[in-house]
Amino acid sequence: MSTTTTSTVAPATAPTTAIPTPTLLRLATAGSVDDGKSTLIGRLLHDTKSVLADQLAAVEDASRRRGWTGELADLALLTDGLRAEREQGITIDVAYRYFATADRSYVLADTPGHVQYTRNTVTGASTADVVVVLVDARNGVVEQTRRHLAVAALLRVPHVVVALNKIDLVEDPQQVHEQVASQLADVAGALPLDVPPVVPLSALRGDNVVHASESTPWYTGPTLLALLESLPAARDLRHDAFRMPVQLVIRPQHGAQDAAHVDYRGYAGLITAGAVEVGDRMVVAGSGRATTVAGIDLDRSSVQRAEAGLSVTVRLSEELDVSRGDLLAAGDVPTPRRTFSAVLCWLSEGPLRPGARVLVKHGTSTVQARVTSVRDRLDISTLEHVPAEQGELNDLVRVDLELAQALPLESYSDSREGGAFIVIDPQEATTLAAGMVDAPGRH
Structure with a gap:
């Protein structure tokens, strides 16, 4: 069932162009x-x-x-x-x-x-x-x-x-x-x-x-x-393929009277890459279902276009099963994966061992996961990889992970936004590691 919230704001009838966020x-x-x-x-x-x-x-x-x-x-x-x-x-x-x-x-x-x-x-x-x-x-x-x-x-x-x-x-x-x-x-x-x-x-x-x-x-x-x-400015994410992890689903308040409120269904989130315009085709990465953007709402107004760095609500032309954690994407849409390799910067006082049960938070999704293996760690003194049976505090370690639910992961070398995740302790809800998907063997 989709995560929903209520809204009493009807979309404006005259779309405008969203002002992009300033580049810092x-x-x-x-x-x-x-x-x-x-x-x-x-x-x-x-x-x-x-x-x-x-x-x-x-x-x-x-x-x-x-x-x-x-x-x-x-x-x-x-x-x-x-x-x-x-x-x-x-x-x-x-x-x-x-x-x-x-x-x-x-x-x-x-x-x-x-x-x-x-x-x-x-x-x-x-x-x-x-x-x-x-x-x-x-x-x-x-x-x-x-x-x-x-x-x-x-x-x-x-x-x-x-x-x-x-x-x-x-x-x-x-x-x-x-x-x-x-x-x-x-x-x-x-x-x-x-x-x-x-x-x-x-x-x-x-x-x-x-x-x-x-x-x-x-x-x-x-x-x-x-x-x-x-120094040249960092890569302009507005020129990348569109990505927006869904933060929540906005539905009308119970008892709404006017048609705009009754029919309203929007998907809110932060645009992490690319830009979106009304009429664009996009895909729900998890299901692979394609749809068209029917409208974009920003700060109680409708806009024609929105870019990376803006938090918006996207309305779709079809009624699809979209909920928190799904990824709205365009271009080369990532295929959901249940197993992947990564490099972790281990941030916990306790050691990281193979078989550890953890949570992986990627975008707005949080899923159960298991560390299937610890391959090696980076020796800071020699900058070479050495075999390791576990990870210690501040280690940079290569690991393999298995997810309970597939996620649309991207390689960190291709996308710092789509390839980053954090590892969380499922009991204490503390952050255990920062992770980079498919980071190369030589850092």
Whole structure:
């Protein structure tokens, strides 16, 4: 039986064109503890004049109370908003901030650096267009650097940039820059990852973050912000094949009097890819039944067209058996599968073992599943796959899964939206893993 809700809103009679959602560059930071991620973000916010006067005054006051003696306030406090973060001295959650320049708008995620919070890094990077990996110039490339680059490669983040921070604290910054660039080239060669550009900077002093520094005359490349401004925009999902997981079915309220309410049946959800117009042909992926779009409703109005990023209600010309969890799709429609291979970023304290009973949430569907095998895990030190009988916290493991109900899965290499899923503990309802369908053997 279809999941239903009620509605008393009749579709408008004069369709209009939906205004597409604005395109943002989604930016995430990653790095080891004390590499200066929060300070870098604070510097970006400050130097792009994205901090309100009262916010800056509050941070300046907090800095003085802590004994801060720098020229400016402790800019890390602009992002370390949680009390626990301030008490422990580390960032323990994903903090989102927003800023804009004359040329681009940004959504920025500050992710934690400690190895035990790799799951938070996965969260921040999973939707990012760019990941900025910080490297402390005094330490060079460390294991956590390789881990974050592997996660970025696994998640198919379109762009990766390395910020070589604290360049003012080393004796020969040019030599350190060259050494780190060489190390990163070796790491990238072991991953499906382009060699990332390396920007030498000092987040504390502001060197090469927004403004070019006179302290690095040997560096002729762009500042970090200039590099971000120059990166091509991420793939425009509006040009992909249409996909909309059905969130709920909207039916008329009992006792509705007018014909528009009595006959209304719509399927609501977020368009995750592509665009849809009235009159388009589409398929209910689970059943394979084809139909035509009779109408599109958005915010109490009817529209002629809607694009990725919009939550809409689609009306179909035929009465089909469509319910929550079904996928409305066009183009190369994915065939539902009950068995598949995947790479999991294991996020639980408890181990992952073959035979484990879990829930798989894909789109708006949640189905029972079983882990039939654990193949291997990625050794972060060597970036090679090694045999594994189980997965541990923060492991990147290849597994095989069997579903109780077939799902229209797509390969993650083809679609970050259609190929991503999460694994849930069926008893405690906690998230156990982030998964990528059919991820290749070499991350």
